[in-house]
């Protein structure tokens with residue numbers, strides 16, 4: 001019996017999202033990625049004595065937007081708190097975060113996984129500042145870069161309602177999609193704008209209590225979230241199956257080896273000696289601001305997916321694939337608005353367009369209107385489905401319309417009965433033996449004749465017309481051969 005038959009996984013995620021403000025959370029320093037070390041620092045974010053932090057209003061606005069999108073209750077007066085710990089990349093000796101009165105609580109994320117929508121509870125969303133970065137160089141020297149210190153983060157803590165590694169990855173992907181749709185973060189995982197810590201414990205199936213959990217820190221890709229949890233679940237299950245006990249600890253995922261390793265035994269919350277931050281007033285969210293933000297909230301990816309299913313009759317799978325990137329969904333809608341049949345447009349986008357885009361956020365060389373034009377040519381029988389692919393390839397190179405490419409390259413489908421009949425007659429004249437065999441009952445040869453005619457017309461003969469005429473001419477009802 002496998003581990004997952006005996007035990008149920010209980011998973012909760014803490015997702016850190018870097019907000020896309022131009023400046024840091026409590027000072028005016030730039031948040032731009034990739035600047036030379038310590039070039040974006042000031043007395044506030046390096047923790048000099050005597051300075052005072054001032055909350056960046058945009059940070060609060062962005063955080064309120066995600067709180068609304070996740071259907072949270074938003075606290076009108078939330079309180080900043082000091083989280084005390086010592087680390088070389090934390091010059092103040094504490095991180096400004098929120099503790100018992102965070103910005104938002106009790107929300108929900110709709111997560112699509114295995115073609116089912118799962119509502120995962122959100123415990124809380126709070127604001128905090130990022131720490132700096134230690135760089136351990138070869139030769140034993142260590143350096144500190146404080147450019148990241150004071151970069152605005154929100155932490156989104158889920159309820160322990162996630163039940164599988166796939167669901168955890170889908171949850172994180174959903175958060176990424178939502179912050180991008182809201183335009184409050186670039187969600188760039190390589191640059192650390194989105195990362196998560198995963199808590200996981202096991203319990204025998206059917207039981208309601210919670211087992212001892214471990215936490216895997218700093219997972220920065222959807223795949224790592226899934227792999228780390230898969231490993232951790234197997235590891236815990238093996239210990240439990242042996243009659244052992246899980247030790248509560250913090251672990252790190254080693255992506256190269258696909259395993260988790262112990263980082264430290266878990267500190268209890270009181271180890272941080274949280275207390276209200278005396279240098280900052282409460283963060284105030286007015287009714288007016290909430291009203292303004294609610295009214296401006298864009299359609300979220302999950303709502304859009306559902307709309308594509310209801311309105312355009314796409315499958316849940318296709319609808320979610322198109323909504324993988326907002327740019328892609330916008331492209332689809334523009335093609336449909338230009339008259340494209342939704343299901344066909346979706347297929348062309350997912351097969352022909354996506355295979356040519358390294359990144360769905362880059363602009364396509366084929367405009368949505370031009371794609372709609374190509375689909376119209378196929379639907380009206382002016383070009384064949386097969387030739388349409390090569391037309392698309394040329395549209396991709398030149399940026400021209402389908403009509404222009406088909407005209408220039410002479411790729412319109414031949415639907416002229418007389419000229420197709422003439423080609424058929426020629427093929428029949430050239431292959432008397434095959435004609436005799438066909439007429440003697442070797443019906444499989446039909447495909448051979450189709451192929452020969454297609455060859456002569458360079459694939460442009462209208463296939464339905466060709467089939468009908470060929471059948472007639474082969475059984476001798478067509479134009480005389482002599």
Ligand SMILES: [Zn+2]
Pocket residue numbers: 024027028029040041042043044045046150
């Ligand atoms: Zn600064």
